[in-house]
Amino acid sequence: MIELINVAKTYKSAAGDFTAIRNINLTIEDGDVFGIIGLSGAGKSTLVRCINLLEVPTEGEVIFDGQSMTKLSKKELLTARQKIGMIFQGFNLLSQRTALGNILYPLEIAGMPKAKATKRAMELLDLVGLADKAKSYPSQLSGGQKQRVAIARALATDPKVLLCDEATSALDPTTTVQILDLLAEINRKLGVTIVVITHEMRVVEKICNRVAVIDSSEIVEEGPVSEVFKHPKTAIARKLIMPQSGEGIESVLGSRCIRITFNGSETEEPMVSNMTLACRAAVNIVFANTRTLDGKAHGQMVLQLPEDDSAQARVLDYLRMRNISFTEEVETK
């Protein structure tokens, strides 16, 4: 339903031309929650702004709903934009209008009669869980609430697509999860296609079904989220998936498991997380039954080791060095 064909955008300035995106070919299907992830300056915002022509591509074509956006007249473009909602990192609410007034804005633009518009706006406030904040001004709302109003406003004209440019980047982790849940619900219940721009993999992980990785103006990887997560092909994708301690973390898990037995060893340190950091390798706790008595740990834990051989070796060395005993766990199929 959204198709970008060979899209490129070059900004011209006195200091020289700058190509923010090039060779962009993307197909976003109806009902997708499509993630576009990349580092700062990669061209994410430029790409998403090319979809609703806030930025006019210098090359290529943008097809939305069967029509070429670049070929529309000025007036047709304004109408088409009413079918493409957009939310932003900075919320961008009208500061002199109430929450209700903000949601009424796109309906006024679309020419809906006042009474009908007010009814629709109240329904939307209800949808985003802010029915009691209709009369509040943006300055009286929290960041999460502002983004909810922005979402309601973007949905007012029944768009087919919702573009989200870093919509959760200004929010704390808990609020981020709530907003992402709301977006997922909107996708599920209303069937709105969602395009999520982010630099955080956890956002993609949480709600997207497909993801494109953009690096230095180009899309370097694209596919179902599970595929890209399991087998990231490019260094940049690996970096984005495992950003905590930079490049070297081996996060792909293998089938080898070990069983650790604690017989009253010291537990002052958080063993598993320290090991992960020291070995730069992620492990999965398959099973754990431990308890601490007088500061000493008792019990057993089964860990799934990374696929990479040298990462496995690092983990095992780490355990040996600490005199933590372990046995190979035989796979029970």
Next chain:
Amino acid sequence: MTWEQIFPLLGQGVIDTLVVTLVSTLIAYLIGAPIGVILYGTAKGSLFPNKPVNAVLGVIVNVLRSIPFIILLVLTQPVAKAIVGTKLGNQAFIVYLVIAAAPFVARMIESSLREVDGGVIEAAQAMGSSNMQIILKVLIPEAKPSLLVGSAIAVTTILGYTPMTYLVSGGGLGQLAIQYGLYRSQEEIMYLSSLLLIVLVQIMQETISAVAKRTDKRIRN
């Protein structure tokens, strides 16, 4: 002069000053506001960028603003004559004030509009707003507090120029202060009319500021 003679004189002075000030401000806004909007909209990266228009208007505005009022008054006498049929009196003086104030108003409006968050305009564009809708429904309402503060500055500045109507034989508080203070040594009239001028400035300034503050929804209350 007795107080019975002085009071009507001062009363007429207040009325003359208010009329000249308010009418000039109003007309200066009718002319300056659209110019301010065009200056804003034709700027690079704005709603309808247009370099030639922006440059030409910019130069006109800057030139008019850089001419001292008293010189402008002399230079634009033919304009007053053409519009109100005379170079003298309060009506002609209003023409001079408007010519001086409209460019100033245009720049102030332009700068108020510039203060509006670009993100909000972008959001309005993404919702399919036309430029006209953005100007009327986004820019002006969002800039309202700043526009009001600007209008307080404009009206008090214009009021501050009103005594110069004395040069073209116009009337008002300023004319009274000059005439009776300088040439007839009636100091009480000079002090009273000056005091009234100060009071008028204060009233206008405070009223508009209060309205701006009370209606600004960015302030939590």
